[in-house]
Structure formats: structure tokens, C-alpha cells
Amino acid sequence: MTLERAPLAPNPVICAAFGHCGIGIGAEAYRWILIDVGADPRRPALKGEKEQIHVLRRYGGTVLRFGVPYKKAEVPLVPRALLIDLDPRAANLILQSYPELFAMKDKHALYGMGGAARNWAEGRSRFRNEIETKYDVQRRFEELSPEPVRGFNIPFAMGGGTGGAFASAFMEHVKNTGGGTQVMATIGVLPEFGWDPVILGPASISIVMNLDYQIKYADMPMLIDNKALRNLAARFGNDLSKRSSIVDELPEELEIGWRDYRNMNLIPAHVMSLFVASFTRETEWDMSNYRTWLASSKPRFVYPWLIPVVPKESDIEGILNSLSEARDGVLFDFEGEEPSRMVGEKGSCCVLVKARGKFEHEHRERLRKIIKERFPTEDKRIIFIRIPCLGGEPGGVLVLLNNKAIGNKILSIAKEAEDAWDGYKAEYERWGLKQEEFKQSLINVVNHFS
Amino acid sequence: MDFSDLESLALRLEDDEEKLRQVEADLAWVKEELKQKPKRDQKETRFAKLAGYQWKDESDLIRRAKALEEKRETLINDIKANSQSFMEGFSSKDLTVPLEPKPNIESGAFFFSYRNGVMYPRTIRVISKILGLSVPIVLEPVTISERGVKVVEEDQYLAKEKIVETFEGLQKTLALKLKQPVRRRL
Numbered sequence: 001m002t003l004e005r006a007p008l009a010p011n012p013v014i015c016a017a018f019g020h021c022g023i024g025i026g027a028e029a030y031r032w033i034l035i036d037v038g039a040d041p042r043r044p045a046l047k048g049e050k051e052q053i054h055v056l057r058r059y060g061g062t063v064l065r066f067g068v069p070y071k072k073a074e075v076p077l078v079p080r081a082l083l084i085d086l087d088p089r090a091a092n093l094i095l096q097s098y099p100e101l102f103a104m105k106d107k108h109a110l111y112g113m114g115g116a117a118r119n120w121a122e123g124r125s126r127f128r129n130e131i132e133t134k135y136d137v138q139r140r141f142e143e144l145s146p147e148p149v150r151g152f153n154i155p156f157a158m159g160g161g162t163g164g165a166f167a168s169a170f171m172e173h174v175k176n177t178g179g180g181t182q183v184m185a186t187i188g189v190l191p192e193f194g195w196d197p198v199i200l201g202p203a204s205i206s207i208v209m210n211l212d213y214q215i216k217y218a219d220m221p222m223l224i225d226n227k228a229l230r231n232l233a234a235r236f237g238n239d240l241s242k243r244s245s246i247v248d249e250l251p252e253e254l255e256i257g258w259r260d261y262r263n264m265n266l267i268p269a270h271v272m273s274l275f276v277a278s279f280t281r282e283t284e285w286d287m288s289n290y291r292t293w294l295a296s297s298k299p300r301f302v303y304p305w306l307i308p309v310v311p312k313e314s315d316i317e318g319i320l321n322s323l324s325e326a327r328d329g330v331l332f333d334f335e336g337e338e339p340s341r342m343v344g345e346k347g348s349c350c351v352l353v354k355a356r357g358k359f360e361h362e363h364r365e366r367l368r369k370i371i372k373e374r375f376p377t378e379d380k381r382i383i384f385i386r387i388p389c390l391g392g393e394p395g396g397v398l399v400l401l402n403n404k405a406i407g408n409k410i411l412s413i414a415k416e417a418e419d420a421w422d423g424y425k426a427e428y429e430r431w432g433l434k435q436e437e438f439k440q441s442l443i444n445v446v447n448h449f450s
Numbered sequence: 451m452d453f454s455d456l457e458s459l460a461l462r463l464e465d466d467e468e469k470l471r472q473v474e475a476d477l478a479w480v481k482e483e484l485k486q487k488p489k490r491d492q493k494e495t496r497f498a499k500l501a502g503y504q505w506k507d508e509s510d511l512i513r514r515a516k517a518l519e520e521k522r523e524t525l526i527n528d529i530k531a532n533s534q535s536f537m538e539g540f541s542s543k544d545l546t547v548p549l550e551p552k553p554n555i556e557s558g559a560f561f562f563s564y565r566n567g568v569m570y571p572r573t574i575r576v577i578s579k580i581l582g583l584s585v586p587i588v589l590e591p592v593t594i595s596e597r598g599v600k601v602v603e604e605d606q607y608l609a610k611e612k613i614v615e616t617f618e619g620l621q622k623t624l625a626l627k628l629k630q631p632v633r634r635r636l
Contacts, residue, residue: 440588
């Protein structure tokens with residue numbers, strides 16, 4: 001099928017999803033994107049040139065690729081997704097439940113030999129032994145994307161063993177083998193202690209190590225907090241339950257895990273769809289621009305503010321009005337502290353505005369005022385990026401905030417990790433994480449977030 | 451506070467730690483003796499009876515044990531207080547690290563020695579011990595030793611920036627250690 005009027009697609013971006021949480025969010029994000037496109041998320045296929053142009057205008061070939069045509073010249077849309085886990089269950093379940101979505105079958109997945117025992121060091125060691133040395137990871141990228149890969153979206157949970165550790169080792173792998181040109185955007189999910197099935201001390205150690213790797217290797221590290229997600233999922237439960245989710249079509253006997261996180265995963269999926277749209281659609285922004293934006297920031301991390309959390313309207317007026325109805329949400333929990341007091345002087349933000357029609361000066365000023373009231377930021381440090389809203393899809397605003405307000409929470413986790421280390425030292429050293437390395441990472445993280 | 455003050459504190463700390471090790475060794479010996487005491491006393495008493503004299507315990511072990519316990523307690527408190535002062539001093543905003551303003555080049559790296567060739571072995575040992583690091587302290591690309599600070603950087607300006615960052619990192623981590631344990635809301 002040849003296209004006469006197709007816009008030039010940016011180079012491909014692979015979504016490398018790690019662990020149960022990362023796979024859940026990554027797969028959900030693809031479903032969100034496909035629904036945006038107007039495709040059937042169970043069997044996304046294009047029926048003609050018109051549809052193909054339609055899709056290219058939305059996401060290009062960046063996060064989706066066109067597969068081998070079916071009968072009647074239907075062209076399947078294949079996610080450029082790699083699902084990686086030590087325990088094969090999560091990825092297998094997704095692949096088996098959506099055989100026509102993940103049409104490249106096993107090429108979408110990399111498995112290890114079973115869980116990492118909630119131990120970051122075991123996860124890293126086993127990524128090196130069970131993934132890096134046994135699979136040709138580079139070849140897998142090429143299979144998903146014969147064109148040169150320009151970047152990676154990497155969702156994962158930070159408090160467990162596999163997601164955080166594998167993502168860390170993966171980032172290092174990409175930086176050491178990719179020539180330094182590929183952009184890495186991480187979507188790290190902080191656990192809610194006392195609610196998520198994580199162990200306080202080891203989870204804190206895992207978070208510190210993972211943060212250090214993100215500081216070293218990620219270009220656009222984004223932090224999302226499960227406590228905030230849980231609260232938002234409860235607040236917007238009705239609206240979220242009306243949205244279609246990958247969980248809805250999984251086997252009914254799977255109650256634990258997937259269903260508990262259904263609504264929670266839909267929220268970061270929305271964030272990812274807006275984030276991806278900021279550089280795949282017809283905008284003046286490129287994925288690598290995020291790298292420059294954050295290059296000299298301290299901390300070099302962002303956290304998202306979604307307006308609204310569940311999209312309905314597509315015009316900017318409606319989207320801004322959702323704020324007065326309190327339908328927005330910041331995906332970070334400040335543990336009772338008032339973030340406006342902690343943002344620091346050099347905070348900045350990137351405002352992704354996906355809306356139909358014009359985005360007038362007056363709208364810009366209103367949005368700017370709202371942002372500044374909550375997160376005091378200098379006018380000149382606010383970047384607006386317009387994303388076209390196409391077809392019948394709803395719009396939304398994603399404010400990616402880069403400021404010091406997240407520091408206190410991270411420092412309290414670092415303190416927890418430091419206090420826990422002596423007790424777990426032997427267990428970690430057994431898997432190759434020496435005290436020296438942990439302490440160096442701790443100092444780096446403390447310095448970065450102070 | 452500067453490195454000379456820290457070195458004096460570190461000297462007291464290491465001295466007290468050495469004394470504590472000695473006291474603990476003595477205390478362990480005395481305690482072992484005390485364990486054996488009932489058996490020995492019994493034998494001494496029986497022997498004294500046989501030999502026809504009145505046996506009197508002159509070993510003084512209980513008094514010695516008590517004295518050693520007290521000494522141990524005092525040393526632990528002194529170490530705790532000095533350690534606290536050391537951490538507060540090192541993490542204070544007024545900390546001065548007396549480095550020569552101009553570095554030498556040593557095996558392709560910038561080396562900033564301490565002023566007037568002074569060395570601070572104890573300060574470096576104590577910091578590394580508190581933070582759980584080895585000596586010299588290596589925080590890429592900076593190495594802090596008793597003689598000075600080495601930075602693997604191409605530019606002198608960048609090297610100085612890295613030194614500032616590294617010392618800030620050490621200071622903030624020590625400050626975090628000084629904080630009370632995390633208390634979470636219920």
C-alpha cells in the first residue's frame with residue numbers, strides 16, 4: 001500500500017515495559033492510544049489509505065508499525081512494545097489475551113526464570129545473566145523496529161525487584177550500546193507503603209538504586225506515586241470504569257493484581273498517550289527536546305498533573321472548566337505537605353495542550369495563572385506545547401512539573417534505605433550490590449534531591 | 451568549622467574508640483573470670499578448710515567489672531557526642547575544606563592538595579566509616595584522600611564544580627543521618 005499524502009513519521013520509539021506494573025501500564029497505554037486512533041484495540045487493522053493517513057497524523061509510525069497485510073488488504077497495527085519480566089506470567093497473559101494486537105507474538109516478550117524476590121540486586125544480576133547474555137537484545141529491537149530506534153518509553157514500578165532492577169540494567173545497556181543518541185523517558189511508579197505488596201526496607205533500597213540509575217541514564221525521568229494514583233482512581237472510579245481497559249478482557253478468574261490496579265493503570269496510560277502525542281503528532285516538539293529541557297535541572301525529574309484525569313471534552317474551554325469541577329489530579333503524593341512551599345526558585349514545567357480549535361492568548365494566560373497558583377513558577381520557565389486533537393477523540397492538558405517539591409518524600413525514602421541497609425547488606429552483597437556502590441548511590445540521590 | 455577542628459574531633463573519636471576496644475576486651479576477660487568464680491571459690495574454701503585457715507576473696511572481680519562497665523558507658527557517650535559533633539561540623543554550611551586554589555596535574559587528573567601540605571588522615575577515615583565507604587573516598591569522578599582531592603575532569607573549572615558537588619553530597623547525606631528516624635502518618 002503506497003501513500004501519496006502521508007506525513008513524514010518521526011523515527012520509532014519502543015515501549016520497553018518492565019515487571020508486572022510496567023507491563024500493565026505499557027499495555028494499557030497502547031490500548032488508550034489505539035482507542036484514540038479509533039482502532040479496535042483487540043485487533044487493530046487499517047482498511048485503506050484514508051485510515052492509514054488518519055493514523056499517521058496521530059502517531060506516525062513512531063509507536064506503532066504496520067504489519068504484514070491480512071486478507072482483503074487489511075494492514076495490522078503492531079505496537080512497538082517489548083514486555084520484559086523475570087516471571088513470564090504477566091507478559092504471557094497479555095500476549096495470549098491479545099494475540100492479534102501483539103501480532104509479533106514472542107518477539108514482544110523477554111522472560112527470565114522467575115521473580116527477583118523483591119531484591120533489586122538480584123534483579124540486576126539476573127537481568128545480566130538471564131536476559132543480556134541469553135538474548136540478543138539489540139536484535140529484538142531491530143525486529144520490533146527495522147528503522148533506527150530513536151527512543152524508549154520505559155514504565156516500571158520502583159519498589160519491587162524485577163521492574164526497578166531490570167529497568168535500571170536496561171537503561172545502562174541502552175546507554176552503553178546505543179551510541180548515546182537514543183532518548184530514554186522513564187515512567188517510574190513509587191509504591192504506597194502499607195498498601196502495595198512491597199517490603200519497606202528493601203523497597204526503599206530499590207528506589208534509591210533505581211533513582212541513581214535514572215539520574216545517570218534517563219533523559220526524561222517521570223515519577224508517579226501509587227498513593228496519588230489510588231486516591232485518584234477512587235475519586236474518578238465511575239468515569240474510569242466507563243473506559244475500556246485491557247483488564248476487562250482478561251480471563252475472569254484473575255481477580256488479584258490486575259483488577260485491583262485496573263483504574264490506577266488507566267491514569268498513567270492517559271499520561272503516556274499525551275506524552276507520546278507531544279512528539280509524534282504535528283507539533284514543534286521532539287522527544288529529544290525533553291532531554292535539553294531537563295539537562296541542568298536539579299532534580300532532573302518531572303511529575304505529572306492531568307487536566308482532567310478522565311478526558312471528556314476536546315475544546316480548551318471545556319478542558320479548563322474541568323479544573324473548576326476539580327476533575328484534575330496531580331499524580332504525586334506530598335504526604336500532607338503543601339507543594340507550593342517546596343517548589344524552589346528554578347522550577348519549570350512543560351504544558352502539553354491537546355485541544356481542538358484555537359488556543360488563544362487568553363487561554364494560555366488562564367492556564368498559566370492556574371499553574372502558578374499551585375506551583376509557583378516564573379512565566380519564562382513555562383513551556384507550552386500544542387498537540388492537535390483529531391477526529392472524535394477527547395483532549396486534555398498534561399503539565400509535566402519539574403521542581404523541588406518531590407524532594408522531601410524522596411529524602412524520607414533515602415533515610416529509610418540508609419537505616420535498612422545494615423540489616424539487608426548480606427542479602428544484597430550476595431547478589432553483587434556492594435556496600436560501597438549502595439552508599440555512593442545514596443549520596444548521589446540525597447545530593448540530587450536536597 | 452574547618453578540617454583542623456574536624457581532625458581534632460576525629461583524633462578524640464579514634465582515641466576513645468581504641469580505649470573502648472581495650473575496655474571491652476578487659477570487661478570480657480573479667481566477665482569470664484566471674485563465670486569461673488563460684489567453682490574456684492568452692493575449691494579455695496575447701497582447700498582453706500583442709501589447710502586450716504580462713505579464706506578471703508581478694509580477687510575484687512565484681513568491683514573491677516563495675517568500674518569497667520562505668521568506663522565503657524562513659525566512653526560510649528563520649529563517642530556518641532563526638533560523633534554527633536563531627537557530623538554536625540562536617541555538614542555545617544560553614545565547613546571549610548582547606549584546599550590549595552591551584553591544582554597539580556597527577557596522572558591526567560587534577561589534584562588539589564590541602565594547604566601547606568597538611569594531611570587529614572583521621573578526618574577522612576571517620577567520614578568514610580560513618581558513611582560506610584572505603585578510604586580513599588571515591589565518588590566518581592572525585593577521590594578524597596588524606597593528602598587532598600583528585601578529580602578526573604578535562605577542565606579545571608569543571609573539576610572545581612565537581613568537588614563542590616561531591617562535598618555537598620557528603621554533607622547532605624551526613625545531615626540526613628543526623629535526622630530522627632522517619633515517622634509516618636498513621
